[in-house]
Amino acid sequence: MVYKRPLVYFDNAATTQKPQIVIDAISEYYENYNSNIHRGVHYLSQQATDQFEQARKTIQHYINAKHSHEIIFTKGTTESINLVAQTFGMSFLNPGDEVLISEMEHHANIVPWKMICDLKRATLKVIPMNEVGELEFDQIERLITSKTKILAITHTSNVLGTINPIKKIIQIAHSKGVPVLVDGAQAVSHSKVDVQELDADFYAFSGHKMYAPMGIGVLYGKEEWLNKLPPYQGGGEMIGKVTFEEITYNELPFKFEAGTPNVEGVLGLEKAIQYIQSIGIEKIANYEQGLLNYLMDRMKEIPNIHYYGLSKEKVAVLSFNVGDIHPYDLGVILDQMGIAVRTGHHCAQPIMDKFNIPGTIRVSLALYNTKAEIDLFMDALKKAITMLE
Ligand code: PLP
Numbered sequence: 001m002v003y004k005r006p007l008v009y010f011d012n013a014a015t016t017q018k019p020q021i022v023i024d025a026i027s028e029y030y031e032n033y034n035s036n037i038h039r040g041v042h043y044l045s046q047q048a049t050d051q052f053e054q055a056r057k058t059i060q061h062y063i064n065a066k067h068s069h070e071i072i073f074t075k076g077t078t079e080s081i082n083l084v085a086q087t088f089g090m091s092f093l094n095p096g097d098e099v100l101i102s103e104m105e106h107h108a109n110i111v112p113w114k115m116i117c118d119l120k121r122a123t124l125k126v127i128p129m130n131e132v133g134e135l136e137f138d139q140i141e142r143l144i145t146s147k148t149k150i151l152a153i154t155h156t157s158n159v160l161g162t163i164n165p166i167k168k169i170i171q172i173a174h175s176k177g178v179p180v181l182v183d184g185a186q187a188v189s190h191s192k193v194d195v196q197e198l199d200a201d202f203y204a205f206s207g208h209k210m211y212a213p214m215g216i217g218v219l220y221g222k223e224e225w226l227n228k229l230p231p232y233q234g235g236g237e238m239i240g241k242v243t244f245e246e247i248t249y250n251e252l253p254f255k256f257e258a259g260t261p262n263v264e265g266v267l268g269l270e271k272a273i274q275y276i277q278s279i280g281i282e283k284i285a286n287y288e289q290g291l292l293n294y295l296m297d298r299m300k301e302i303p304n305i306h307y308y309g310l311s312k313e314k315v316a317v318l319s320f321n322v323g324d325i326h327p328y329d330l331g332v333i334l335d336q337m338g339i340a341v342r343t344g345h346h347c348a349q350p351i352m353d354k355f356n357i358p359g360t361i362r363v364s365l366a367l368y369n370t371k372a373e374i375d376l377f378m379d380a381l382k383k384a385i386t387m388l389e
Contacts, residue, residue: 005338008373008380013158013186013317013364014342015208018272022212025271026264036260038237052263055270056253062273063203064194065220069252072226073261076217077185078108080204081152083219083256084181087229088150089116098147100178102127102135102164103354104157107347109183113152122149129354133160133309140169144176151180155187159346159362160309161317163187167198174199179225185209189276189366190315191285195220207265212272216265219256226252233258284367291365291374292316298378302385308351308360316365319346325388327359333384334361339377 001007009017029051035044037052053068060068074080093099099113103126110124117124125143128136144151151173156163170180181202187193189210195203202225207216221229231238231249235258240248249255276284295318299305304323321327331343342362345352352359363377 002338002340003336006376008339008376010363010365010369010373010377011340011342012366012369013209013346013362015214016189016211016366017368018213018268019211019275021275022268022271025267026213029264029267037263038254048263052261052266055266058270058273059218062193062277063188063218063220064196066196067223070220070223070226072219072221072253072256073266074204074217074219075215075262076206076208077106077183077204078112078206078217080202080217080219081108081181081183082112083232084202084204084221084229085112085116085152087232089113089120089122091228091230092149093117093120093122095121096147097122097149098125098145099123100125100127100143100148100151100153102153103129103350104133104135104160104162105152105154105348105350106158106183106185107349108185109152109154109181110350123147126350127153129162132311133157133162134311135162135164135169137165137168140172141176144173144178148176148178151178152183153180154183154185155193156184156190156315157309157348157351158186158317158364159319159348159351159360160311161314161319162309162311163191163313163315165313166200170199186315186317189284190288192281201225207269207272210269210272211275212269213262213265216262216269218269223252226256231255231258235259237261279367287367288316288365291369291371292318294371295363295365295374298374301378302381308355308357317362318364319360319362321357321360322385323389325385327361329388330361330381330384333387334377334380337380337383339380341377 033044033047035048037049056068056071155166173180179201182200184203184205188205203220208214238258306321308319327343344359
């Protein structure tokens with residue numbers, strides 16, 4: 001309940017609510033086997049380590065990675081991308097080289113690359129998109145040159161909902177010898193992701209957008225790439241031997257996991273994945289598509305609406321504005337009526353610049369949303385528009 005009204009939570013692209021089994025897994029860890037991992041011979045530490053490493057395997061199988069040591073635990077998508085941008089950039093970028101991203105990236109897949117490009121005097125190049133929010137596919141081949149060192153691209157846009165043809169994009173990049181990092185933050189909870197089938201070199205995602213706790217995320221990297229990259233952060237766990245003269249580094253995945261990890265987050269993420277698996281990701285995808293179709297149908301009742309992102313392939317994320325009404329004003333009134341939507345630039349200012357708008361209202365749906373909630377949203381939206389016009 002919010003403001004004594006039933007809550008309609010339509011801000012799932014920002015973060016999802018957590019199922020009880022995820023919350024229980026965290027309590028259980030602290031109640032029964034809280035301990036640091038990989039370090040103790042004692043019972044609790046061994047139990048926590050076993051559970052932690054078991055969770056890594058669950059995640060490996062969920063995205064079909066070849067090896068469990070290709071799963072690196074991070075704070076989230078942002079840290080996963082920073083890890084690659086920094087380590088790849090420090091090792092492989094030289095002045096005059098190019099990094100390719102797209103116009104529909106979240107800031108998390110822009111800023112780390114811009115920072116390392118500036119440091120290394122490399123150039124950031126951008127694949128444009130069209131008016132409905134689809135990448136200009138034929139530009140990709142043209143923009144990959146002999147200087148392109150890496151392509152970093154989103155699987156699914158958090159603003160437009162666009163699902164990019166990521167497998168084809170990876171094929172094009174690989175045919176030119178360019179590795180690909182995929183930002184999967186908005187993809188992993190909505191459709192099957194198979195990193196081997198995609199042939200992704202790196203795949204980044206966050207737990208909290210897929211029913212898991214905050215502060216835990218994953219970087220998948222192909223073994224050969226992870227072995228080529230230097231460590232990211234230094235500290236405990238990531239070392240082999242330390243003297244003041246020389247340091248050797250641990251093997252994968254520990255080379256990239258300095259310090260005490262987020263054990264409760266990892267255990268919660270495993271439970272969230274098991275929760276998704278118990279329902280079935282295809283079933284979730286179909287259900288969410290049904291909700292999106294219903295929403296789009298009902299939105300026809302609203303005149304003067306402008307959509308951002310009407311790609312043929314899209315997840316249940318809908319960004320729009322109504323007439324001249326500022327998205328923030330609409331968002332505030334909807335909130336008072338118990339409807340949680342997102343307003344603003346959604347950490348993707350270049351998309352706002354492209355459409356020359358300050359922001360949008362974004363509805364993003366998840367597996368627990370219903371058509372009845374969409375009906376409540378529609379009633380509230382109509383009332384809010386009447387109040388503001
Ligand atoms: N990439 C995309 C497409 C996102 O939607 C988000 C978050 O909204 C991120 C990256 C960053 O994720 P996090 O803040 O969990 O690191």
